[in-house]
Amino acid sequence: TRTSRPQRILKAVQRKATVGDPQSVITAIDHFCRHREWAMNVGDEKGSILDSVVSEVSPVTVLELGTYCGYSTVRIARLLPPGACVITLEFNPDYAAIARQVIQWSGLEDKVQLVEGASGDWIPWMKEHFGVQAFDLVFLDHWKERYLPDTKLLEECGLIQKGTVLLADNVICPGTPDYLEYVRNSPRYNSHYYRSHLEYTKAEDGLEKSVFLGY
Ligand SMILES: Nc1ncnc2c1ncn2CCOCCNC(=O)c1cc(-c2ccc(F)cc2)cc(O)c1O
Numbered sequence: 001t002r003t004s005r006p007q008r009i010l011k012a013v014q015r016k017a018t019v020g021d022p023q024s025v026i027t028a029i030d031h032f033c034r035h036r037e038w039a040m041n042v043g044d045e046k047g048s049i050l051d052s053v054v055s056e057v058s059p060v061t062v063l064e065l066g067t068y069c070g071y072s073t074v075r076i077a078r079l080l081p082p083g084a085c086v087i088t089l090e091f092n093p094d095y096a097a098i099a100r101q102v103i104q105w106s107g108l109e110d111k112v113q114l115v116e117g118a119s120g121d122w123i124p125w126m127k128e129h130f131g132v133q134a135f136d137l138v139f140l141d142h143w144k145e146r147y148l149p150d151t152k153l154l155e156e157c158g159l160i161q162k163g164t165v166l167l168a169d170n171v172i173c174p175g176t177p178d179y180l181e182y183v184r185n186s187p188r189y190n191s192h193y194y195r196s197h198l199e200y201t202k203a204e205d206g207l208e209k210s211v212f213l214g215y
């Protein structure tokens with residue numbers, strides 16, 4: 001097909017959503033992915049859980065790993081108070097290009113820093129490049145086999161401190177067994193599983209919330 005799935009998602013946003021209205025962008029993407037074409041956004045069901053965790057943490061600095069089309073970036077940024085921001089890392093330049101436009105359409109570009117590159121390459125530079133001390137919330141939604149190594153890297157770089165909340169998507173489907181085993185067995189994390197479903201389907205999936213307890 002001529003256009004890519006992310007391009008068709010952006011078209012749906014431009015057709016159905018109102019500029020400057022993040023909720024209409026979220027609704028347009030969910031409608032398209034439920035009724036036209038499935039896509040790997042966190043979706044409305046798990047998205048509501050994401051919303052409740054963001055509201056509970058009320059973070060000043062958020063790191064999102066894996067932007068895709070920017071759906072969860074918009075969900076997070078729309079709940080942030082003035083002065084707070086989300087840094088979102090995307091490996092795929094085509095996804096990043098679409099995500100920039102989706103974030104712009106929602107009017108949240110002032111709360112978002114989209115960085116193109118691999119998480120493993122960028123994490124060691126976060127402090128220096130963005131002047132970040134530590135993240136209040138990390139949303140993991142990128143390559144599933146990178147969840148554990150990147151969590152260890154964030155710890156080593158001092159970007160996870162006492163109270164930092166990790167929220168991981170897809171811990172059941174596609175699954176992140178080594179990450180789950182780590183956060184659930186580590187004495188340094190308090191973990192909770194929010195049972196839900198794979199976006200737009202009846203398959204089981206869920207989010208794992210893990211609070212860092214400090215050293
Ligand atoms: N190192 C890095 N740094 C930054 N960005 C990075 C990166 N590495 C990759 N990227 C960007 C690409 O990552 C996309 C990762 N997401 C998924 O793969 C995903 C898949 C499914 C799914 C698919 C098929 C099924 F049948 C069932 C479920 C559902 C989801 O909710 C998903 O999130």
Ligand SMILES: [Mg+2]
Nearest residue numbers: 042141169170
């Ligand atoms: Mg996901």
